[in-house]
Amino acid sequence: MNASAPVPSVLNLRPEAEQAPTSGIVDVFSYGRNKPGIIPLWVGEGDLKTPSFICEAAARSLSEGETFYTYQRGIPELRQAIAAYHERVYRKPFDPERFFVTSGGMPAMQIVFRMISGTGDEVLIPTPAWPNFAGAITISGARPVGVPMTIDAKGWHLDFERLEQSITPRTRAIVINSPSNPTGWTASHEDLRLVLSMARRHGLWIVADEIYSRFVHDPAFDIEGRTPSFRDVMEHEDKVLFVQTFSKNWAMTGWRLGWLEAPPALGQVIENLVQYQTSGTPVFIQRGGVAAMEQGEDFIADQIARAKRGREIVASLTETGLVELPLPAGAFYAFLKIKGATSSKDIAFRLIDEANVGLAPGSAFGEAGEGYLRLCYLRKHEDLVEAVRRISEALPRLVG
């Protein structure tokens, strides 16, 4: 189970480093990754390889010798392509100077928290939440403060009152992940306006993770093929930082390519932080990103259709009578409440052993996730049908 021995105290590490939590998802993944026949629905990636036109763009760049140091903010062609993508999706003009290429969404987030939070600060995160928010905040020296969302038969909701009560003089930012990993909660324009107004009143930054925005399943949240965005409601001077990734839309999880959208006034600070973080992103990888942005719409449409069908398949888990699942409005995760479950981690490990299916334990997403399991349904239908069959068969034994 990959339990780690404590670091000998003679090595005398910084507490922020030692306290960086081991991801509860990685624990389970490491335990079961090499098990023959396992259906892996634990991590946030689909089963499709990166489309070949993207791989070929990168290979071409390599063969042309684009193997030298490059711009710390990203190659101009990619920053331009990202701006053009935003213009298509949000139907208004975007300045390429707002976009900074990073080596994945995670580096973008690390730069964000490096800029706005540190020792003594607090950052609010509605939970359940992707554990890497808390990880990045902890490493910055700040304290992640989870604010539980509420749930009813219609699904998850932001608890605005509790969110505002959690603000202290140390609070620096609020993380808003919509559509949410793991719950699929999706903010309405009204939700976004309320958060923005709260942030303005208290002088806080908003860290917006809208990476699943194209995966919108509920027509009530569908604005011409994407979910409501802070970009629709914010003013130019609002303190909003967007973290973004190529991983999900274009099946590029293994490429480590993302971007940060920020006020251009932060350009030099971001450039310096990139310099001391990764010293830039390989040009040949960025060429893959340009191809994705410029030729990737058909592929995204296929992925979205795949996710929609996957969502319907896994919904049938409720027929066991042991699972509750308000249908997620967006993203590609089912966050399954398991009736009678006390330790979601135990159940996740036992599902590997007894059903040969890999799910992520809800406890990895904060206390509010205990008793849940997260299932990624961006996968081929036969696998999902078989996974539902195996889980339905095993579950009565596990919570009996």
Add this chain to the structure above:
Amino acid sequence: MNASAPVPSVLNLRPEAEQAPTSGIVDVFSYGRNKPGIIPLWVGEGDLKTPSFICEAAARSLSEGETFYTYQRGIPELRQAIAAYHERVYRKPFDPERFFVTSGGMPAMQIVFRMISGTGDEVLIPTPAWPNFAGAITISGARPVGVPMTIDAKGWHLDFERLEQSITPRTRAIVINSPSNPTGWTASHEDLRLVLSMARRHGLWIVADEIYSRFVHDPAFDIEGRTPSFRDVMEHEDKVLFVQTFSKNWAMTGWRLGWLEAPPALGQVIENLVQYQTSGTPVFIQRGGVAAMEQGEDFIADQIARAKRGREIVASLTETGLVELPLPAGAFYAFLKIKGATSSKDIAFRLIDEANVGLAPGSAFGEAGEGYLRLCYLRKHEDLVEAVRRISEALPRLVG
């Protein structure tokens, strides 16, 4: 000149982020990078593209669909190949569990300082030094403390007395970069023993940057094709962390691939920090690294020969009577003392304008580097001959 406007105070950034210095090398590079006909000797990279067998290994991996998330510590094949490389170069056994793949030497260093230093701490750096050490330390919240080296007709020397006097109760580590960028200073075994003993007495970490180790020009420091290493003098339990990169030996600057060598007891902490930094390095890039390690020795030999010849060519700059240059024992930089120079940055900018040659200003490497210019001589000989001609022609005007 890429001078950056201050960040509006309403944005209220963390001081560590705002204080992250803009690299004085990047300033000059940004100014002149697109000038037609410029001979670019400013940054630490040669003019050769990555060898095709390395590019092809990466392209093959891409076409085989290795585009998914992977091991946070690096793929087992690469960790094994790195261990085997060390066994060949250092002629003793190495455990693959000591090696952690990172997305470049810079991310390795960021993880190192994240583990061992933070707010309130100090880290000693003999100077002149590569500016990114101080950058990474500053961002960690700690304070980089430059300790000037001394220079005489034979070259640069560590000032052990001054180094030990600079240790305070807040000191956590000493950075030792041998062979040094920018000076070419190379530690003897006796030097390394003295540093190690000092670190032991005061309970400090050593951060060892020996990335130029294969580029050894002075036979007095040549141990079967590499310079003296802490690996030769340390005991198993010594607190030494090695940062490493594929950039120099294998001409892979643009790939962002490196590694960290550390006690295996730190494995889980390092894995967590990788998770929240880059979430791993692309598998297809790591496949390039395996090819480099396993088939790269002929290429390295060519690079070393190229550097040796380059070193001889640039030595002729002393014939101007305006340049002092104790010949560097290792690495591939000439650190030129310009007689009568007061601002190396001004001279660097004027050399771009008037000689169309790009050098890095010595002031970028700390106060001890003021009055110097750094020239990277890992480049084709015609370019170096022409650069020497142009510099020799312009210099009398610039310091006249």
